[in-house]
Amino acid sequence: MNKPFYGWWVLLGLCMMYFASNGIGLNTLPLFFPEMAKEFGWDPAKATLPSSLLYLTIAIMSPFIGQLLDRFDARKVIILGTIGVVAALLMFAKITDFNQLLLFYVAFPLMLSMMGIITSMYVIRQWFDKKLGLAIGLFLNSSSLGGAVFAPWAGSIVKAQGWQTAALYISIVGAVCMLLPLLWIKIRPSDVGQLPDGEAAVKAVERHTVTNLEEPRGVTFKQAMRFPGFWLLTVVTGVLWFCITGFLSSQGFYYKDLKLDPAQAGQISGVYFGFAVVGKIVFGYLSDRLDKKKVMLFAVVTLLLGVLAMKMSLSNVSWMYGFAVLYGIGYSAAFTMIQILVAEYYRGRAYGSILGVVSMIDTLAGFAGVIVLGTLRKNNGDFHTAFNMMMLLCAAAAVATFFVKKPTST
DSSP states (O other): OOOOOTHHHHHHHHHHHHHHHHHHHTTTGGGGHHHHHHHHTOOHHHHHHHHHHHHHHHHHHHHHHHHHHHHSOHHHHHHHHHHHHHHHHHHHTTOOSHHHHHHHHHHHHHHHHHHSHHHHHHHHHHHOSTTHHHHHHHHHHHHHHHHHHHHHHHHHHHHHHOHHHHHHHHHHHHHHHHHGGGGTOOSSGGGGTOOGGGOOHHHHHHHHHHHHHHSSSOOOHHHHHHOHHHHHHHHHHHHHHHHHHHHHHHHHHHHHHTTOOHHHHHHHHHHHHHHHHHHHHHHHHHHTTSOHHHHHHHHHHHHHHHHHHHHHHTTOGGGHHHHHHHHHHHHHHHHHHHHHHHHHHSOSTTHHHHHHHHHHHHHHHHHHHHHHHHHHHHHHSSSHHHHHHHHHHHHHHHHHHTTOOOOOOO
């Protein structure tokens, strides 16, 4: 009798870690910025500036992490990064000045790059093949689920007890979620005597024999860098990250412009991240059954409609529910499909290194989004110009998606 497929346990562990690290670090901490700005006398642009270091640090680290994963034990990388992230989050509630906030946004992303999306995607690619889209969708969904859980909880605590207490409580819960999975996570199916997707040995050998004849070990790193389609894909993902990350960093001030109190902002964030959960699971599932590029295009168009609803809400606050649904689904679906396309197109010997370069470009674009959207809001007094830029970029990404092609290995 075959043993149950251990890959689902590995995926559960990775989801728990991503649920806490990104659900808190990326999707919830920005909600504290307006309160911190008020307490310490910072203007909105200054309050959001340190978070831009998060993306710059991850961008610098990403290529190195990808190389490490292709050459060394990924489990050791994950353990070190997880311990560092837990320590950084527990210290966030103790911040008392701007320099300490700057230090946090260097230390936290440094550790996050070692246990975050690059290492998790690397491990998932080892365990899943036929069910890769579903596995990636479930994994990425955990970040949005983290936002849906931690953001409203943090918002209610901020209103009742202040941002420091809220930061401490969510960090303690997050520490438990991140440390426990280290007890059972394995990097490869062979570590427990299994094969990807839990297939029977004979079927797996037959399928991989055919696959290997067509694509021996995937494209090399140099081949990928010379392929025009690779750089076109990075343009698409860079545009999406500019929009997605730029907004996530400024979301607290968007809710402030709508005149929402912390509890109301937490509630609408819960709806937003709740629909992001739906987007990642549904689009991951669809990618295993339909043409991946067409599914990607649908995701980008949905994101564009979400930005439109976001712009409309500045004039009519009732549109914020349309934003929460459309943008939540659109951003999560586009993010999921980018990861699936890279995993599908560039699987093989250099996947870790290639993923590192893609992540570097993603995070650099996210860094630019944080700076540009925050500056536009400061200079114009609202987000109208910023949202117009985001709509134009999403439209350009939709056009570029038509020309993305899968590389031909040699």
